[in-house]
Amino acid sequence: MSKKVAVITGSADGLGKGIAERLAADGFRIVLSDIDAGQLAVTEQEFKRNGHEVSSFVGNVARRDDQFALVAHAVAVFGQVDVFINNAGIEDVMPLDTVREPDLEKVFSVNVYSVVYGTQAAAEQMKKQGTGGKIINACSIAGHESYEFLGVYCASKHAVRSLTQSAAKELARHKITVNAYCPGVAATKMWDRIDEEMGKYLGTKPGEAFERFSSGILLGRPQTAKDVADFVHYLASPDSDYMTGQSIMIDGGIVLR
Numbered sequence: 001m002s003k004k005v006a007v008i009t010g011s012a013d014g015l016g017k018g019i020a021e022r023l024a025a026d027g028f029r030i031v032l033s034d035i036d037a038g039q040l041a042v043t044e045q046e047f048k049r050n051g052h053e054v055s056s057f058v059g060n061v062a063r064r065d066d067q068f069a070l071v072a073h074a075v076a077v078f079g080q081v082d083v084f085i086n087n088a089g090i091e092d093v094m095p096l097d098t099v100r101e102p103d104l105e106k107v108f109s110v111n112v113y114s115v116v117y118g119t120q121a122a123a124e125q126m127k128k129q130g131t132g133g134k135i136i137n138a139c140s141i142a143g144h145e146s147y148e149f150l151g152v153y154c155a156s157k158h159a160v161r162s163l164t165q166s167a168a169k170e171l172a173r174h175k176i177t178v179n180a181y182c183p184g185v186a187a188t189k190m191w192d193r194i195d196e197e198m199g200k201y202l203g204t205k206p207g208e209a210f211e212r213f214s215s216g217i218l219l220g221r222p223q224t225a226k227d228v229a230d231f232v233h234y235l236a237s238p239d240s241d242y243m244t245g246q247s248i249m250i251d252g253g254i255v256l257r
């Protein structure tokens, strides 16, 4: 039997890269995808040096055509798509009274439209294959709780949780499961930016906003990409075959559900 194929968006760096590394170690053939062509090329070379079967595709998840082209690329190179991970996302730190249409458009197009388009593209291919599949979305603690100065981001992640449920209901009959992982506080470039921007509104020094968010973690430390990837490994494996429609916290104990 040929090795399964996993496509991960936003995988040139951050949590997506960590997830891709874990799935490559699990034996998946990997399609990396990102809007950052330079970093994507660097990451692809790293995967090749480590002996992984990998291909890469430059695309913007906010564009429907790009999401369909990403799936077409995976099929052209590896013949199939078994796991599709809607990981790419962006933050926007701002008080709600300053939010304008372009801010909403930016965050929702990358965090929400992307999930609709990625799900459409992956599900179309998985239905053709007829062997089921797994669609996995990046949600967040911000998909269950709402935080000040992150209102638009939190709303977008609540939307991801809702889409995860609706897609699970629509796709179960095709043996496609849809679940989401909800990280808490991970020291990626996203948090570097949040920490800096929060300083403007909270008056915090560099590192302080990150510390504040991290201080409530029951397990006593911020998470690593590996912490997230170890859970996504489960969602991508047959061990999770009886789970669908769930957005599960993997946050070290910040939000308890």
Ligand SMILES: NC(=O)C1=CN([C@@H]2O[C@H](COP(=O)(O)OP(=O)(O)OC[C@H]3O[C@@H](n4cnc5c(N)ncnc54)[C@H](O)[C@@H]3O)[C@@H](O)[C@H]2O)C=CC1
Pocket: 009, 010, 011, 012, 013, 014, 015, 016, 033, 034, 035, 036, 059, 060, 061, 062, 087, 088, 089, 090, 110, 138, 139, 140, 141, 182, 183, 184, 185, 186, 187, 188, 189, 190, 191
């Ligand atoms: N870092 C954290 O603490 C948390 C992250 N998350 C979510 O996890 C996911 C990954 O987050 P991080 O790795 O921390 O972010 P990051 O900003 O460190 O990395 C995101 C990657 O996605 C790519 N990307 C951004 N916009 C894109 C677009 N339009 N099309 C394609 N690729 C694009 C970037 O180039 C980058 O390589 C996001 O959906 C985020 O909302 C959720 C909870 C906590």
Ligand SMILES: CC(=O)C(C)=O
Pocket: 091, 140, 141, 142, 150, 183, 184, 190, 194
């Ligand atoms: C980045 C994120 O998802 C937060 C602050 O919940």
